[in-house]
Amino acid sequence: MDKIVNIETLKVLRQARTAFHDQLCRLSKESDPRFLRHLRHDNVFVFVEFFFLLNSFELTQSPEKFESYVRNHNEQISKLVENRDQRGLMGLEVPRLKRGLFSDDQIEKAKANLMTSTPGLDQADMQRLMITLFSHETARQVLENLETAGFMTRIATPYKSKIIQSSGIAEDAYLDYLEYVRSQMPR
Numbered sequence: 001m002d003k004i005v006n007i008e009t010l011k012v013l014r015q016a017r018t019a020f021h022d023q024l025c026r027l028s029k030e031s032d033p034r035f036l037r038h039l040r041h042d043n044v045f046v047f048v049e050f051f052f053l054l055n056s057f058e059l060t061q062s063p064e065k066f067e068s069y070v071r072n073h074n075e076q077i078s079k080l081v082e083n084r085d086q087r088g089l090m091g092l093e094v095p096r097l098k099r100g101l102f103s104d105d106q107i108e109k110a111k112a113n114l115m116t117s118t119p120g121l122d123q124a125d126m127q128r129l130m131i132t133l134f135s136h137e138t139a140r141q142v143l144e145n146l147e148t149a150g151f152m153t154r155i156a157t158p159y160k161s162k163i164i165q166s167s168g169i170a171e172d173a174y175l176d177y178l179e180y181v182r183s184q185m186p187r
Helices: 002-027 033-039 042-056 061-081 082-089 096-097 105-114 124-130 136-149 169-184
Strands: 152-156 160-168
Touching: 002 033, 002 152, 002 169, 042 136, 042 169, 061 082, 061 096, 061 105, 061 124, 096 160, 105 124, 124 136, 124 160, 136 152, 160 169
Parallel strands: none
Antiparallel strands: 152 160
């Protein structure tokens, strides 16, 4: 009996994931099939999930909540730096992890970016937050693809940084994914 439930659960998850990527491709401003392949990568799914969670916990609407989140992030990264066995299991090296740490000045800058007339997260801050999941280069490529699709905007600042703003379209597709999984999950 459990084997059947497990197979049905896997079926639901795969169908939902396919539907999520199909929806992103249908909603994309760029319809070239060579580009749409990029929207089907697992990295896009993980990135959109991350944005969904940022919004769900209202971390980008509250500089104080965001600071708390970043300080917790720093603590987790510091623990990973000290834990050789866990780093090994995750395939992460100390130099990469240290690039994911925020200084106090960077935390203050990130909070200030949330209070501007064009609030958002700096691309470099996003890369720090996702350091255990993606290299900086992979994060940049995923952001560029999401921007090309019309799901994110990267606003250049006078300080040679880019502020990321989401249109909410991709997060809505992720919510649809979750609702489908919940409605179809075997009891």
